[in-house]
Amino acid sequence: MGRRRRKKLPTEPVAANVESISHEGRGIARLDGKTIFIDGALPGEEVMFVYTSQRSKFAEGRAVDIIKASSERVEPVCPHFLLCGGCSLQHMSPEAQRAHKESVLVDQFKHLAELDIPEIIPPLTTATTGYRRKARLGVRFVVKKDKLLIGFREKSSGFLTDMSVCKVLHESVGEHLEELQALVRSLSAYQKIAQIEVAVGDNHTTLVFRNLEELVADDIALLKAFAEKSGIHVWLQPKGTDTAAPLSPEQSQLTYSLPDYEVKYEFLPTDFTQVNADLNKKMINQAIELLALNKDSKVLDLFCGIGNFSLPLARHCQQVIGIEGSEALVDRAKHNASINNIGNVEYLAADLTKDIPVEIKGIDRMLLDPPRSGAFEVVSRMKEIGPERIVYVSCNIATLARDAGELAKNQGYRLLRAGIMDMFPHTSHVESIAVFEKN
Secondary structure (H helix, E strand, O other): OOOOOOOOOOOOOEEEEOOEEOOOOOEEEEEOOEEEEEEOOOOOOEEEEEEEEEOOOEEEEEEEEEEEOOOOEOOOOOOOOOOEOOOOOOOEOHHHHHHHHHHHHHHHHHHHOOOOOOOEEEEEOOOOOOOEOEEEEEEEEEOOOOEEEEEOEEOOOOOEOOOOOOOOEOHHHHOOHHHHHHHHHOOOOHHHEEEEEEEEOOOOEEEEEEEOOOOOHHHHHHHHHHHHHHOOEEEEOOOOHHHOEEEEOOOOOEEEEEHHHOEEEEEOOOOOOOOOHHHHHHHHHHHHHHHOOOOOOEEEEEOOOOOOOHHHHHOOOOEEEEEEOOHHHHHHHHHHHHHOOOOOEEEEEOOOOOOOOOOOOOOOEEEEOOOOOOOHHHHOOHHHHOOOEEEEEEOOHHHHHHHHHHHHHHOOEEEEEEEEEOOOOOOOOOEEEEEEEEO
C-alpha cells in the first residue's frame, strides 16, 4: 500500500476566538470540532492565525493578527519574540504570566495528585529581563544567507533564530550577540563551533566554545584577543564537559555569593547552577524559612549539587548531609564547604534512585531539589526516612504533583502549602516549592 499523502495545510489566515490557554502558554480555540493550539494568542482574544500543523484530533497554529486584544496583552520586550523559541509568553504581562503559572500548579496538583493546595505561597519575583545567567547557544553557518547565526532555536523548528539581541540573557552576552557572531565568523574553524555555553558569575562572564576540531594558532589568537578586550573569559571544550578548560585567561574561576549567610561558591561554567541568581537568593531564604529549623535540626539535602542549599542551611542547624549523583559536583560542594569554613555539613555521591547510603536516624528535616524527572524513588521510601518536615523544590510541576500524591496517599504526609517562583520569566517553565509535614 502506498504511503498516505499528508494533507496540505491551509495557507490563508483563519479567524478564531481563543477560549483558554494551555499549560505551555498557547491559546486554545475550537474550529469545526477540532482543538487548535495557537502560539501568540491569549484567552478572550479574537485572532487571525495560520496553521503550522494538522493532526487527526488537533491542530497547531501561529497568530498573525490580533483583531480583539486581551487586557493582559503587552508589547514583547524582544524584537525576535515571534520567531525565537527561547520565550513563549512575552506577549503576556508579567502579572498574568505568574497567575497562569500558579493556575497550572493548582491544576496539576488537583488532576495528578488529587490534592487541593491548602495555602498558596505568594510568588517569588525578580527582574524580567537580563536575568538569565546560564544558557547554551546554538551556532550555525547558513550558506544561503552567508551568515553565521548564534542563538536559540526557532519555535517548533530545528533552525536557529536569526537574532541580534536576547533580552532575557544577562546583558554581558544578550546585548552583544552580533559581536559574538562576528568573532566566530572570523575564525577559520567557524563551521566547527557547535555551541557556546554561557555562564555568568558575580565576578565575570565565561563563554565555553564547543570546538569540534583543534583550533589553529590564528584562531586561538583571535579568541584570546576577544577575551582581553571584552573581559569575558573564554574556555574551549573539544569533547565532553570534562574536557572544558580555560583558554584565556589561564586562571579562570566563577563565583557567586549569598551575603545573608556569608557564603561564597566557586563553580565551573559547565556545572549546574540556577539560571536566575536574584531569584535563587530569594528561593533559598524561603526554603530555610519553610523548613522551620532549630539549632538541633538534622537536615538531609538530596540532589544537593555544589551546595546551593546545604551551605546556608548549615548556618541554621546542627547538621546537614548533602547527597548528589555527580562525583564532580560533590567534590565542588566539599570544596565550597571548606573555603567557607563550614564544618557541620557532610557530602556523599550516590545514586538516589537506590538506597540512601547514610545513617538516617535523627534526620528531622529534608530538602529535595531534583531534576525534571522528580524524586519518586526517594519519596516512595519516605516512611523509612521519616523527617518531620519536607520542603520540595521543583522545576517540573508534573513530577512534583506526582510525588506529592505519593507522599500524601502512601507515605503519611500532608501538604501544607505550595507556590511558584518565577525563575524563568517570559517562558512557560515553572519553578515551584511545596511543604509537607508528617501526620
